[in-house]
Amino acid sequence: MKRILVPxxxxxxxxxxxxxxxxxxxxxxxxxxxxxxxxxxNQMNDAITGSTAIPEVMLFIKKANETLQKTKDKDFLKAIKVTESVKFESAFEGILSFCRKNKIDLIVMGSHGVSGIEEVLIGSNTEKIVRLSDAPVLVIKKNTTEFKPANFVFASDFSKEIKKPFKKMIKFASLFNAKLNLVMICTPNSFKPTALSEQIINDFMSGFDIKNYSTHIYNDVNIEKGIRNFSNSINADLIGLCTHGRTGLAHFFTGSISEDLVNHAIKPVITFRI
Incomplete structure (x- = not known):
């Protein structure tokens, strides 16, 4: 993951x-x-450049570029190649477009989360990126200052469609010599006997040559709470998920575990698109 986008x-x-x-x-x-x-x-789009440029818009552009330059010059970015850009587009559409054009390998975003009626009505740009990005998305919470994911939770149903994104998950974990804690969450609505759950995970892992991992079955009232509670119980540093890019009514009625975790989890979350 050499080409990293930070909106x-x-x-x-x-x-x-x-x-x-x-x-x-x-x-x-x-x-x-x-x-x-x-x-x-929208009415100002034609006035961004040229002789008819609106002074207020040009001032916004100038201030944005100045702030980007100051950010680029921060000490913790020394010795790292940084390319800064200002784009004129809605946030999540512009980010996704930039990723495709620049072949981004990883998006790293900050999130403070929203809840209640604000979450239902407007959500957040971070949630939309998690749902729609082809590149993996790492969501950093406000209390994360050092990234050493030695204890990495990967929650899944371990179906066949997960195998391809799981390969990317393994590569990411190997960068940090992280232990993978593979967990299947069982709920009243998706109950499986322990023996069956273990067999599903073992069959899934039989196609991968990795050694630093453990398997777990965890029971809870719903999947999101199960992932959070299990992660807290083993003091995990990072939560990993694979996500579908559901949109429209399908997304409204089924919800998204990844997006809920992005909002509610205290720990960093990384998602890989199926």
Whole structure:
């Protein structure tokens, strides 16, 4: 993962994500793409450049570029190649477009999470990126200052469709010599006998040549709470998931475990698209 994108709104959460991205870039000898999305009202799109440019818009652009340059010059980014960009597009659409054009390997984003009616009505750009990004997304929480994921939880149903993204998960874990704690969450709505659950995980793992892992079956009232409670019980450093890019009514009715975890988990979460 050598091409790392860090979207920034210049908040403390974004700055914290950038610090973690810098640690990963040093580990992989990678480069960082620092992106600020400037959402200009539609009626102003034609006035961004040229002789008719609106002074207020040009001021926003100038300030954004100045702040990006100051961010790029921070001490923790020394010796790392950093490319900064300002783009004019809605945040999540612009981020996804930038990823495709620049062949990004990993997105690192900060999140403080939302809850209650705010979560239902507007969600967050981070959640949308988690749902729709083809590149893995690492979501950093406000209390994360050092990224050493020695104890890595991977929660899954261990179906065949998970095998391809799981290969990327293994590569990421190996960068940090992390132990993988493979867990299947059993709930009243998705109950499986322990023997069957163990057989599913063992059959899944038979195609992979890795040694530093353990398997677990954990019971809880729902999958999201099960993942959080299990992760807390083993003092995990990172939670990993594979996610579907569901949209529209299918997403509304089924929900998204990945997005719920991004909002509610205290620990960093990394997602890989199926």
């Amino acid at each position: 920034t709104d210049f908040s403390a959460h974004a700055d914290n994500a950038l610090k973690i991205a810098a640690q990963i870039a040093k580990k992989t000898n990678g480069e960082i793409f620092l992106l600020h999305m400037l959402e200009v009202p």
